[in-house]
Amino acid sequence: MDIQSIKKQFEEDLSKAVSKDDLVGLKVKYLGKKSEIYSALRSLGDLNPDERRAQGAELNRLRTEIESAIKDRGGELSSGEKGVKVDFTEPGKKFELGHKHPITQIYEELFEIGKSLGFSIAEGPEIEADWYSFEALNIPKDHPARDFADTFYISEEVNLRPHTSNTQIRYMERHKPPIRIIAYGRTYRKDSDVTHTPMFHQLEGLLVDDRVTFSDLKGVLTTFAQGIFGKDRKVRFRPHHFPFTEPSVEIDVSCGLCGGKGCRSCKYSGWLEILGAGMVHPNVLKNSGIDSKKYQGFAFGIGIERIAMLKYETDDLRLFFDNDLRFLEQF
Ligand code: DAH
Numbered sequence: 001m002d003i004q005s006i007k008k009q010f011e012e013d014l015s016k017a018v019s020k021d022d023l024v025g026l027k028v029k030y031l032g033k034k035s036e037i038y039s040a041l042r043s044l045g046d047l048n049p050d051e052r053r054a055q056g057a058e059l060n061r062l063r064t065e066i067e068s069a070i071k072d073r074g075g076e077l078s079s080g081e082k083g084v085k086v087d088f089t090e091p092g093k094k095f096e097l098g099h100k101h102p103i104t105q106i107y108e109e110l111f112e113i114g115k116s117l118g119f120s121i122a123e124g125p126e127i128e129a130d131w132y133s134f135e136a137l138n139i140p141k142d143h144p145a146r147d148f149a150d151t152f153y154i155s156e157e158v159n160l161r162p163h164t165s166n167t168q169i170r171y172m173e174r175h176k177p178p179i180r181i182i183a184y185g186r187t188y189r190k191d192s193d194v195t196h197t198p199m200f201h202q203l204e205g206l207l208v209d210d211r212v213t214f215s216d217l218k219g220v221l222t223t224f225a226q227g228i229f230g231k232d233r234k235v236r237f238r239p240h241h242f243p244f245t246e247p248s249v250e251i252d253v254s255c256g257l258c259g260g261k262g263c264r265s266c267k268y269s270g271w272l273e274i275l276g277a278g279m280v281h282p283n284v285l286k287n288s289g290i291d292s293k294k295y296q297g298f299a300f301g302i303g304i305e306r307i308a309m310l311k312y313e314t315d316d317l318r319l320f321f322d323n324d325l326r327f328l329e330q331f
Pocket of ligand 1: 162163164165204205242244245276277278298299300301302
């Protein structure tokens with residue numbers, strides 16, 4: 001009798017056993033009265049004493065191996081069949097629902113305010129020609145914003161737009177007044193610290209018509225500022241300079257933490273700067289093909305991350321782009 005080939009055959013049969021019945025069959029086949037092992041054990045008596053001892057020991061080892069292999073496989077099968085316990089009182093798996101990124105939420109709030117004032121939404125390219133990023137906006141050749149240290153250049157003539165103001169020119173080129181748009185999108189500057197990321201977002205407003213005055217600018221931008229931060233916040237217009245507007249202003253809202261008394265958050269001024277604006281410079285209208293004698297307008301630019309940081313009181317802007325859900329889930 002060839003013990004090795006019996007063993008091999010058994011192992012093959014065992015690997016195919018998928019039920020208790022299969023295992024009973026295996027037991028009969030390999031250890032039952034008609035099995036080779038059984039008859040070999042029975043005929044041990046015909047051998048001489050030395051052979052009997054050797055053969056007997058081997059056969060018994062094989063028998064116990066087969067027995068315990070069948071038993072183990074039985075254990076595995078029964079744990080698969082009825083061993084899995086389900087506790088119906090356990091809470092179920094939570095399915096997380098995604099939600100809008102805080103930057104998108106701020107944009108949507110601004111769009112709503114804009115739409116309520118009759119503005120429609122426009123877009124412009126992120127890869128832009130020098131003409132639209134700088135030249136047509138009346139930005140002098142030696143202006144620091146044009147520096148290689150500030151703007152990402154693809155070539156001398158092509159850059160990643162440093163602001164959404166490019167869209168003003170592009171829109172005015174193709175549309176006649178009255179114009180009333182808000183443009184939005186990604187902007188790029190070589191800046192990286194707790195309050196700056198190289199890619200950030202802006203919202204640009206442009207209104208051009210005849211008889212547009214600085215009062216219109218004040219009214220519209222007060223509505224925007226209080227729409228974002230609440231009607232209880234005061235709004236202040238502070239003289240400033242931008243090449244593409246004249247006169248220009250920066251707009252502040254009173255600090256929400258101290259109510260304007262002055263605290264660490266507003267650097268003890270009582271005010272938080274939220275956007276830049278002004279009356280569109282006549283050169284900008286001319287560069288876009290609009291008659292600056294007949295039409296006037298105002299424009300404004302808002303940094304979305306800046307608004308998000310002020311509104312949500314976060315002190316590290318970079319967190320908005322790390323995509324750590326523990327941070328983003330809070331908004
Ligand atoms: N483009 C300016 C910036 O990125 C923001 C700005 C200021 C836009 C005044 C305007 C404006 O349209 O009138 O800092």
